[in-house]
Structures are given as C-alpha cells and as structure tokens.
Amino acid sequence: MLKASVLIGLALLCVGTASAAEEGEIRLMHSGADINNTESLQRGARNFMNYCSGCHSLKYLRYSRMSADLKIPDSELVKNLIFTSAKPFDEIGSAMPADSADWFGKQPPDLTLMARVRGSDYIYSYLHGFYADKTRLWGVNNLYLPGTAMPHVLYERQGLQKPVYKNEKDAHGSAKMVLAGVEPMTPGALKPEEYDQFVRDIANFMDYAAEPIKATRQSMGIYVILFLLVFFVFAYLLKKEYWKDVH
Template sequence: MKRFGWIAAALVFPAAVMAGGGHGMPLDKAGIDISDTASLQRGAQLFVDNCLSCHSAKYMRYNRIGQDLGWTDEEVKQRLIKGEAKVGETMVSAMPADYAKTAFNGAVPPDLSLTARSRGADWLYTYLRSFYVDPARPTGANNLLFKDVGMPNVFWREQGVVMPVTHEVAHEGGAKEIVVDALRLEQPGTLKPEEFDAMIRDLVGFMVYMGEPAQLKRLGLGPWVLGFLVLFFVIAYLLKKEYWRDVK
C-alpha cells in the first residue's frame, strides 16, 4: 500500500519529485509573471548580454522573440544580435564548441533553450542567486545549489561579494569537512538585494517563456475561452428555462 502512496505522490507532485538533487536545499519562489511583456524584454536583453557568450539557445529564433515581445526586426537586430547572425537565425553562442570543452575544466555550458522546463523556474531563480566566493575553485566561485559548479559567477558586480557561512565537521579517522550553512553579503554590489532579485526574476521569466514560447498565445487565449464558457452557460440556462416552461 505504501508504494501506491509514493506513486500517487509522484503523479500529484511531479515537480517536487524531480526537483530533488539540490542537496535538499529549499528553493526560493521565483514569482515570475510571463504576461508582463516589459519584464520579458528586460530578461531577453539580460540573456543575450550575459549568457549567450557561453551558452546557446538553439531552439529559439531571434525574430520569434521580436514577434512575441513586440520588437521589430530592426529593434531585434540592434538590441539582441551581437555578431553576424541574421534575425531569422537561432541563438547560437559565439563560443566555439571545442574551446568550451577545455575552457571550464571539462564542464560544457549546456544549451539553455529548455532548461526552465527541466529545472523549473524556482530552481533557476535560486541557482542564479546562490553563487559565493570560493578561492579553491578554478573560477573563484562556487554555488550553494550546484556544488562545485563549472560556471563562473557572472553577476558578482551587481550582486556584490557573497561569502559562505561555514562550520567544520570532523569525521571519524580525522578527516575534516567544511559545510556551508548559509550565504552572507559581505560587500554590496551595484544593485540593492531586492533590485538584484528583480533582475534575476526578469531573466528567469524570459527563460520560462523560451522553454515554451507558445504559452504566451495560450495565456492570451484564456480570457476568450472563459468568456465563451460564461456566454455558453447563459445561453444553455435560458434554453433550459424555455424547454421546461410548458412541462411544469
């Protein structure tokens, strides 16, 4: 019987089951709103300015972003395209693949088109705000959610210098382990903490949109579908009254 409980839980809470693997660390709520076009526009800009140098988003075309977020092809060219790419092309990183393989000690920057779907918005939001200073790492940074991550902390200027709060655990046999309990903002960045969170929220919102661009159309369709249902209910009710009037 117990097993059925687990299966039922997995069906009802698939996200909770899949989200495991983050050291059991609780995730912060991203609180994104993908109907907020201005936020998605800011997110798209942040993405091309800060992430596309290493990561690709090869399922996303530049002009599709323009169509969905209200930019002309000319605006898309000016805002989003750094190199020679045409507006009809997909977002491919400028970094050569063989260089990427060696640059980060074997950790290859994955394509980010669908990462919001595989990881979830809350995971991304927490991950991008969980980098801290760790001189033992080749990049000088570590991440509380993604231990020994190969990615450098791209937003350290904006977020500020974040240090780990640690304690030492002595294992039997004399081995010692440093455990990170929390993160502490040692030196403020160019943004206030709430401004930094808002910036990451914009970026994650864009990544969620990118994971399934059609969801914007669906959102726009929602009110029409509901309106139709309401109208249909009224008509059905009036019809029912009409039919049953003579029966009573």
C-alpha cells in the same frame, strides 16, 4: 472506488513532499517572474544577450520570433541584441565553439528549455546562489548546483557572497558542518533589490524562451473556461427542454 483513488493520490502526494523536504534543506527562492510583463521580458532579453549568450545558446528560438513577441523594433534588435554574425531569422546561437567543454570542464548547455525543465524559480535561485570557494576553478561554488562549472558571470553586478555553515548531527550522532546558506561579503555595482530585479528579468525571459506561446495560452485558457460556462447554461436549458415531456 473514487474515494480509494483519491486517498491513494493524497498519500502519494504526502510521501512526495516529505522526501523533497528531506533532500533539499536549501529551498528555492521565489522569482516573482511575470510572463505578461513585456518590459521585464525586454530587459531580460537584453540582460541575457549581454551576459549569457556568450556561452549559452537558445537554439529553439529565432531572433525574429523573439523581437515580434517582445515588441522589439528590428533596428534595435540588430544594433543591441545580436552580437554574432547571425541574421534576424537565425536561431539564437552562442559565441562558444563546440569544443569549449575543455575550457569549463563542461559544455555550457543550451538554455531554451531550461525554464521548463527546472522552473524560473530555479534560475532565479541559481543566479543568487554563487559564493566564494577557493577550491573551485573559477573561485566560486553554487548553493543550488554544488560544484558547478559555471563562473559567476554576474559577479560585478552582485558582488561576492560567502557561505554560512551550521552544525548538524548525522545519523550516528556525530556533529558535522553543513552548508546552510550564503551572506553578502563584498558589494557589487547593484543594490540587492536591483540585482533581484535584474535576475528576475532574466528568469522571466528564460520562462518566455522555454514556451513563447505561454502568455497567449494562459489568456486563451480563461476564454475557453468562460465559453464552457456560457455553453453549459445553454446545454442545460436544452436538456430541460428535451426531457420535459418524458416524465
């Protein structure tokens, strides 16, 4: 029974990975975000407030919780991170009015849980995925979210990329061009590795925002396992003691 269910589980896993590989030729990049790196989280918070909070809210997170967790002094918080009329105890709102969907064709979504839904690798990739496309409203498209309504807000930092196409045969054998990736076109203010770090910090911060307790939960997990291991030794000795006269 156990064997059968393990086999079924393995088979399902194989089917799952196979179809995932077929669907998305373009793979996500690896963010390398580290939730235990407080400095990175602080930089990420600053980047987010400066470049993203104009359009996106983090409505399940309060400024005060963020500053406490990320060890940001109150004076710094009020001076450099709150750009609206909000008070430290308020949720992190955006400067966007509710009807801004008219401006972009889509309302910029709240991003509190985005990293939990899509993962920090996705956010890292998405912010690397903008490329020039004159047919789009903002002159850019995105490798990871084709037809995105979001402008390339980090354009000055990253510069502009252009699409790279490759020839592929479809099911009927006729050739077609498919998008294979992007390559740099015009440079931005940051060097590529600086931009990587800039975006990694944002992805890291969004990972934190999605689950502020994550770092604590993970370190707590290690203690719980250690406790269980030690407990196991005592439980085993106790069991031996109880059973020693039975045989």
